[in-house]
Amino acid sequence: MALLPGFEHDIFISYRQKDNKYDGWVTEFVTNLKKELEATFKDDVSIYFDENPHDGLLETHNVDLSLSKRLNSLIVIPIVSQTYCDPKSFAWQHEFLAFINLIRSDRFGQHVKLTNGNVASRILPVRIHDLEPEDLALFEKETGEVMRSIDFIYRLPGVNRQLRAKDDEQIKVSNQILYRDQINKVARAIKEIVQGIKQVDQPAQVVTSKAASAAAVPTPVTAQPRKAFRVNKPLVIGTSLLVIAAIFAPGLYKKYRVRNEVIPAIQQLINDNFAAPSKAFELALEASEIIPDDSALIRLWPKISRKVKWETNPAGADIYWKDYERPEDPWKKLGTTPMSEVRIPFGVRFKIELPGFETVHVTTGRIGTENKLKLDSIGTIPANMVRIPARTTPMLIVGLEQYQGQPVPEFLADKYEVTNAQYKQFVDAGGYQNPTYWSNKFVKDGKVISREEALKSFIDKTGKPGPAGWEVGSYPNGLENHPVSGISWYEADAYARFAGKQLPTVFHWSVIAETNRTMVIVPKSNYNGQSTVPVGSLEGISSFGIYDLAGNVREWCANPSGTNGLYFSLGGAWNDATYAFNDAYMVQAMDRSVGNGFRCIQLLKEDQSFSETSRPVSMMFRDYTKEKPVDDQTFEFFRRQYAYDPGPINAQVKVMADTGIWHVEQITMDAAYNKERLVIYLFMPRNGKAPVQPVIYYPGSNVIYEQKFTNTYVNRLEFIIRSGRAIAIPVFKGTFERHDELKSDLPDNTVFYKDHVIMWRKDLSRTIDYLETRTDIAANKIGYFGWSWGGYQGGILPAIETRIQCIVLHVGGMVMNPSLPEVDQLNFLPRVKQPVLMLNGKHDLFFPVETAQKPMFNLLGTPAKDKKIIIYDAGHLVPRTELIRETLLWYDKYLGTVN
Incomplete structure (x- = not known):
């Protein structure tokens, strides 16, 4: 009973x-x-x-x-x-x-x-x-x-x-x-x-x-x-039960609050951001004290943190962390090295301390799964220099992407840009008169000139040797800790020799700059348009505690571009636009603009690579305000190369998963080339009313390096499914389980790349061929969503595939890399006529505003009333809530609202 x-x-x-x-x-x-x-x-x-x-x-x-x-x-x-x-x-x-x-x-x-x-x-x-x-x-x-x-x-x-x-x-x-x-x-x-x-x-x-x-x-x-x-x-009911309940009530209340307030708050932070802020991690730590084995909390951990291993030489160092964007916060202790399988949040900065050793600062951008840091005893490396571990150059600098992969051995780097006070030591020591520091060939206006003639140009306002903005051989009062500025490349190189150091190469600069973290570094850096600020006074640090790589002054690099007297200057200055942090600039070595400054590096004794890393490099650049697309007759010739015979589909459909919100089908069907089979993953909404509108998703370039498709790739766009629309994800040639020799998404002048673009068009069109066979799909209301690489391809494929009715491009743009004209985005953009919404970030390292985003928008053939660009104060991701709102409004407007 x-x-x-x-x-x-x-x-x-x-x-x-x-x-x-x-x-x-x-x-x-x-x-x-x-x-x-x-x-x-x-x-x-x-x-x-x-x-x-x-x-x-x-x-x-x-x-x-x-x-x-x-x-x-x-x-x-x-x-x-x-x-x-x-x-x-x-x-x-x-x-x-x-x-x-x-x-x-x-x-x-x-x-x-x-x-x-x-x-x-x-x-x-x-x-x-x-x-x-x-x-x-x-x-x-x-x-x-x-x-x-x-x-x-x-x-x-x-x-x-x-x-x-x-x-x-x-x-x-x-x-x-x-x-x-x-x-x-x-x-x-x-x-x-x-x-x-x-x-x-x-x-x-x-x-x-x-x-x-x-x-x-x-x-x-x-x-x-x-x-x-x-x-x-026996049944016993008495006041003792009430006493027991009172004793346990505080603990039960804590569990109730965590489950009903803290866990939902964590989930909301995840929903509102592409990368969960550290606040979510802090809340999870709070929750783990109360309900460590709670299944909801266990599911959230991978979304707000990752596990890493920390080792230091010597061991016993304390590691602290704080949110990168809240440098005023107190440091929080993570643990003491060595640490294995410790969770760390996203978007933070770390401090590693051990008595008697130099403190090391790193950011999550430089933290891998396993981290081994060498600590230097105080006084064993030059003051205000930090040790940079060996690394392969990421080279996320527009115009120099083709140089990624260059190995850079361990080296030391200046924590700060060279200051006025430091440079005055060089001046006072007779640096301008000592020929030891001036052994380079001087080039002015394309002609070689003598050292004596060059030195005549290296004077201050009063004719004394020194930077262009100084007077009587010294800097203005109160600016001793500001970066020296108004100097030529030759002056920067001479000071580096005087100090027993070198100018960084573009490879060394790329290693320390963390240009992939533009969206958090730039807002805390000096692009004020007014003047320099004291070095290290702003919190826009890069890993290993290096300040002011973004803004304040542009920084001369060791690499020339050819033999015409041009050298690279990186990072942008106080009077530059913020996107200068991600762009490469070639400047005449004799130039003494007010934004020109520098910092130094120091090679280790065993490093023999400088002759390789300081070699001349060339920058890819295309001025889309001057380049012109091909005429209609030529483009029609290009278009015919994309044609295919539709043929039978021969589809096989398999339901892979059902979450209750959507179910996903794997469709394998005949591709339009080489007797291959195309794979499509179709996510159908449970709340949609048939026939549902389909959105074809072209993802970012990471899919080139992934081995197999998983359902997680739809997480970022699940809001589209929840709105009642379907998402179709074709496995484009060279991605996921259809891997081949494709190694990069960047265009080039090879037939191999041209053939792939044509195959990607055919994969897209065959996907639509299949959607047209479904009675539960509204194939006359097809949307396109392109993410990064897919945003770039959104300027090509819809010009050929006109069955696409509406386009949303998230962080897309144009690139500097040339390609064969048959697949050059420049020739296709004017032929894209569908409504287009571009959502971009002001600090996008891959697609800068002036050289990539605006040219793409201006070249689109869409009528002005049907195209729109929104540029957010963000990087290579726009705010999630804005992405959701604007995307759904655009689809509702041009595809029609859904039930």
């Missing part, structure tokens, strides 16, 4: 037969729970459990009417395994869903107010495996709440199995949960729920819902009798 009249049992155990068939895990669980309930309860608790795994009740059969009666229980415990969340299974349909339908219509409802004021669900999941995201989403969709399970999972890397009672004696991992503790948690949770139900002062009235009856189809089958375990104890 149950604790309350009108109920058949207190607890109903629901599970898949296969989870008990081979090792009896569920039987063992119920047996141990029975023992724990005997020690916990003073009431008569009835557990219904089908203990016979061979009872003949196959999961494809209908359930007899007696099960509907037994489902009338106070609590259901679903044993949630890898296979439990299966809509085709007996346990899911006839037990789990039927119980939900039943309790939602009885007098207590699904949620119960506990004696301490908190709220609990009458569905108490016991999880024995880590779940796939789609399974978890399905469970939470049906229950309408976050899964708060009690986990019996053996926590070991690479292992996903049930925790057994015997494991308690063998556990070696410090953070492993114990079986006996989890059993105790289940029993205590049951007691709290039962007490909450019993505090309702009106007698229970059970109403059998129509939904539950429908779930239990009245077609009887022969089954062996099922047994019920019963715990019998």
